[in-house]
Amino acid sequence: MREDLLKNPVFAMAAEQFDQVADFLNLTDDIRERCKWPKRLITVTVPIKRDDGRTEMFFGHRVQHHLTRGPVKGGLRYHPAVDLGEVAALAMWMNWKCALMDLPYGGGKGGITCDPRTMSEGELERLTRRYTMEMIPFIGPEVDVMAPDMGTNEKTMGWMTDTYSTHVGHLVPSIVTGKPLTLQGSAGRTQATGHGVAFLASGALNKLGMAVEGATAVVQGFGNVGSHAVFTLASYGVKILGISDVNGGIWNPGGIDVKALRAHYDEHRTLSGFAGADAIGGAEMLEQPCDVLAPCALDRVITGENAARLKCRILAEGANGPTTPDADRVIDARNDIFVIPDILCNAGGVTVSYFEWVQNLQRFQWTEREVITKLETLLHASFEKVTGFARRNGISHRMAAQAIAIKTVADAKAARGLFP
Structure with a gap:
């Protein structure tokens, strides 16, 4: 079964990331195998x-x-x-x-x-x-x-x-x-992941001493995550230069009118044909100059082949696994891109899912403002924890985020012991 899993490129990538972190943490073999x-x-x-x-x-x-x-x-x-x-x-x-978000x-x-x-x-x-x-x-x-x-x-x-x-x-x-x-869902759940991507991207801009208003962004994907990332970034005053969906990308160096785009998309269910931007290939769009690049669709789109051509200052990973280990090595060597790793960047969805679960167990509903405020509080705390850990240990943000998370799980397994 192990070999069958490792034949899948996505699982092989996740396993390679884990092994690197386990080496960094010096996990014992028994805990390492149980965590993996x-x-x-x-x-x-x-x-x-x-x-x-x-x-x-x-x-x-x-x-x-x-x-x-x-x-x-x-x-x-x-x-x-x-x-x-x-x-x-x-x-x-x-x-x-x-584990990184300290959710139970x-x-x-x-x-x-x-x-x-x-x-x-x-x-x-x-x-x-x-x-x-x-x-x-x-x-x-x-x-x-x-x-x-x-x-x-x-x-x-x-x-x-x-x-x-x-x-x-x-x-x-x-x-x-x-x-x-109507079935006791939570206010704020639909936009949570995309909102979190935009919130953390703005936090990265602040940390780099860059103004949020007037910054530029490119977003790959216009599903639930990408669309809400676009609209939230735009509400912060960020200029959206490019967006893509399954049919291709659109590009406007002067900024895309997201209100007009929303109306177009609601009518046609595609970005194609939007009059306020030109068509652009999805792969080409990833390599355009911007302050924030947010891949919010597919895994493994940032590779060892195209990582050297990225022209973003911040890589905000709204998708799961958008950056391969080969690409990580290129980005780490460049040392000019601030990466917000996926397990942090897109954690808004599971965090608000946790809030929904808690509300259901308590039979008590929270307002949207309460939900979004609690979400931003937890995201900010984890963001500071990851960036601080990376700085103190001289490692990448991805390594830091996964090290914090994996150690949390490893410590819990050690505390519970091994049932005979």
Whole structure:
């Protein structure tokens, strides 16, 4: 199984990052092995009736990296490229993310190999409900709490809530996060990840002595994370030069009118054809001069090949794993790019998911202002912790963030001991 996981390039990348940090921390072999490998890898078949009457079989996965510090937390994605190795890597990163933010969770991730764009709402509902039933033995508010991810949304979480609640006989809102507000979701959850990316980017600008208002930014991705990062950055007075989605990028050196772009996107569901900017290739856009570059879509887009050509001052990683280890080595050698690593930069989503879970357990709702204020407080504290640790130890921000997180998990495992 280890070899099978390591054949996946995303998991191999996460494992390489872990090994580097474990060497830095001088973890003993027994603790090292227990921290690295996931506790549970679950694969299920998910048969559903398609609208035309055919029965089609899908494969669903869930990886629970560790339950040492609490229930696992992590998203559920629907995408054609989902496989067990990718899900395991994302669960590992989520584990470090929760530990870095000092949330009482382990890391989890799930996914179904499908193309949600080709499926009707009825098919997606049947897929979600069947997957939830297959996962019933492995999930629960104190075991595994899912959330939306790529290809899923609050409606998906509503179906999961209903399926689980029907099974146990009463409403259990704490079974997932990212739910509709009518099912005791949390105010501020939808924009949390993108807001956090923008908030930390502004903090990095301040730390570098650069003005936030008038700074420039390029954002790759215009999904939930990228779009909210764009709108929040613009609200701070940052000039958005370029944005991309799955159909390509748009570019305006004078700044993109994000209000006009929002109206265009709401009507056409794509950035293509927006009159207020020119078309640009997604790869080319990453290499344009800017103060803040925020990759908020795919993993492994900053590589050893293009890292030397980056012209940003700050790299704000809104996506999971956007920068490869080869690229890290190039960036570290350059020493002119302030990296906000993914497990910190995109931690806003899981942090507000934690807030939602707490509200559900307490049966007490917080206002959006309370949620965003608490989010910014925790993000700022972790940002200062990471940058301070990096400075004191002469290491990169990524190494610092993962070292803090992995040591937190390792210490918890050592404290609990090993059950015979």
